Amino acid sequence: MLAHRKSCYCAFCKTPRKVYAHKHLTTIEVVSLVMLSIVVTYSIYHTMDPRGLFISATVLIVAEIFTHMKWRTSMICRSCGFDPIVYLRDPEKAGLKIRAFLDRRSESPLNIMRAPIGQPAPAQSEKLKKGENLSLKM
Numbered sequence: 134m135l136a137h138r139k140s141c142y143c144a145f146c147k148t149p150r151k152v153y154a155h156k157h158l159t160t161i162e163v164v165s166l167v168m169l170s171i172v173v174t175y176s177i178y179h180t181m182d183p184r185g186l187f188i189s190a191t192v193l194i195v196a197e198i199f200t201h202m203k204w205r206t207s208m209i210c211r212s213c214g215f216d217p218i219v220y221l222r223d224p225e226k227a228g229l230k231i232r233a234f235l236d237r238r239s240e241s242p243l244n245i246m247r248a249p250i251g252q253p254a255p256a257q258s259e260k261l262k263k264g265e266n267l268s269l270k271m
């Protein structure tokens with residue numbers, strides 16, 4: 134019920150991973166942040182002060198921005214760099230980002246001993262030629 138993350142598989146490399154389930158603040162989080170703002174307002178001004186609304190709004194805006202950034206960064210696969218949000222908007226750009234990520238990964242000495250990722254195999258009739266753009270084949 135209160136699980137913040139859900140398990141899934143990367144659509145590109147099929148690596149199991151976890152992503153944040155909520156893109157925005159949940160109702161429980163909003164209520165708890167408003168209560169926190171009331172406590173902070175009461176501790177600062179020793180009464181219910183209208184400036185507490187400003188504190189409450191600031192806390193909610195910061196929490197919403199943080200929640201959205203957390204969700205957005207969890208969408209990108211750490212194994213292959215596949216970004217499903219970019220893929221939905223522009224598949225070719227998503228393919229270029231994967232290519233750039235894999236190039237950076239292959240050049241980094243930290244990944245020498247890492248297992249290679251499972252890239253989707255091209256169909257027999259669509260074998261890639263050397264130097265051909267992978268994103269155009271998806």
Ligand SMILES: [Zn+2]
Nearest residue numbers: 143146210213
């Ligand atoms: Zn992946």
